[in-house]
Amino acid sequence: MKPIALARIAWRGLALTALAAASAQALAADAPPYKVAFIDPLSGPFGSVGQLMLNHLRLGADQVNAAGGVLGGRKMEILEFDSKLSAQESQTALQSAASQGARVIFTGGSGSSVVAALSQAALRYNQRNPGKEVIVINHSSIDPDLTGKNCNFWYFQTEASTSMKMKALANFIKRSPEIKKIYLLNQDYAHGRQWAHYGREMVGLARPDIQFVGEQLHPIGKVKDFAPYVANVKSSGADSVITGNWGPDMTLLLKAAADAGMNLHYFNHSAGSFPGTVLAFSQAAAGELTWVAEWHPGQAGTPKVDAWAKAYKAKFNQDYLAPRITLSAHMLADGLKKAGSDEPAKLVRAMEDLSFDTPVGTLRMRGEDHQLLLPQVVNTIAKVDGKKVTMGWEGTNYGFRTDASYSGNELAQGNACKMARP
Structure with missing residues (x-):
């Protein structure tokens, strides 16, 4: 075959590759966001704590999105709700989050009593809405009953228990x-x-x-x-x-x-x-x-957490404190990848016994009670x-x-x- 013909074929191949890449990017851009909700105090005496936790979660979502998002390019989008440190407000927020399309609720800064109420509210909601269930991921409350006698198929805990x-x-x-x-x-x-x-x-x-x-x-x-x-x-x-x-x-x-x-x-x-x-x-x-x-500022031998802390400081002008909240977003992304679906029940089963790499080591979400084995x-x-x-x-x-x-x-x-x- 003549060199000119070969060149034409090569250029056609490159053009098709570029077209496929552009099409994939266009599809990803058009893909609906994967909505999650944050329900914690954003006002009152514990409002500053809730804002800090929200920013830690934002860092994780931004990292997931920068790496390509979830489920073929969908961006993780956080809907924010103020729990006002109230079980009633939190349950109302859960209903609102679900109606807006959020299928995962991040919480933990409102205290164990509020988290327990949210866990049970999710269970009741899911019984009434099969196929549109919501999953609760608790990043900070530590009552052992949450993964003990009050454990729930739709509930996960990424903080070490009491x-x-x-x-x-x-x-x-x-x-x-x-x-x-x-x-x-x-x-x-x-x-x-x-x-x-x-x-x-x-x-x-x-x-x-x-x-x-x-x-x-x-x-x-x-x-x-x-x-x-x-x-x-x-x-x-x-x-x-x-x-x-x-x-x-x-x-x-x-x-x-x-x-x-x-x-x-x-x-x-x-x-x-x-x-x-x-x-x-x-x-x-x-x-x-x-x-x-799981980590403290200035801890020796933690370069990966240090990198997260540096990125967090640059983005939010705050000191970084809690890797477990950031890694909760990564756990969700890994669970979605394993499930290959945003169907809540499939996602729950994918996160059970999930092992995933984090800056504080390779962690496992224990399947029997949905407790993360966090150092x-x-x-x-x-x-x-x-x-x-x-x-x-x-x-x-x-x-x-x-x-x-x-x-x-x-x-x-x-x-x-x-x-x-x-």
Whole structure:
């Protein structure tokens, strides 16, 4: 064949390839978005926490979209709803999200009671709307009952449960002989009561010699002055406090303890993940605050999370705190890819026992109860020393010191889930 003819054939091939690529791009551009909903507090005392969580999810959705989207090029679109920290508002938002075409609901910052209500609302909605079901993915609430006795086929949890987090802390307390007397001070709702229960149970097993010298619950998000509660802790003779407080309830507790001259060791589930906690602790300048999470800022040997943190800072001008929220969007994308369909029931089954790569390691969503086996790092807010604490946080000379690390498999426990499957 003559060179000119060969050239013509080659050019035709290139043209057809270019045309196919352009057609694929056009189809992707015309494809409807894959809608998901975010339902968490965006106003009120916990509004800043909800906004932070929304931005973490946005980062994940943007990363998924930049990589080609889902299901052949559909872009992940987030519909935003303000839960106002209310179960009723959240359930109304779920109905609205579903009517707008969202088939996945991300939530978790409204507290375990609200998340539980959403999980049950989704179950009722799905029974009435077969084929148009909604799936709830909880990124932050940690009540073990959500994947235990109240487990739900349409519900997934990407945060470690209370029992997983407390097991990590109990292991730490076991080798801390200076801790002798513990007071249990918690918010009066499902998570607060669970944090107190598992604290007494697991720490008691790890250290039978420890004395629990008092226990008290307080209204969530309503206490403006914790002085009366701190006075009770002081009179008990406690040297440590197990508290599940978060957001303003944690910072106000630290302030009241500092004002009372208390030098306590606090044990919490995610203190450093909430804005203002490090600043409040640095101002108190007394005691220690130990908490657990899948990662903490300044943690050594985490270049992939560091890259996410850098991208987040550039995009939102905020500090990055919670990889689990961002990776929740990636888990959904991987589940959709595995399912090859946006049909909710197929997506649920695809996410069961799904293993996927993340900046904190390869993780598995346990199929039997829909609990993500997320690693936990025990760390303590401490002064920068250039060795164990290399960077300050929130404009202070306090950062985070790694004390211990545990894999999700090490912290995994049995559960009471008896899942009804459609």
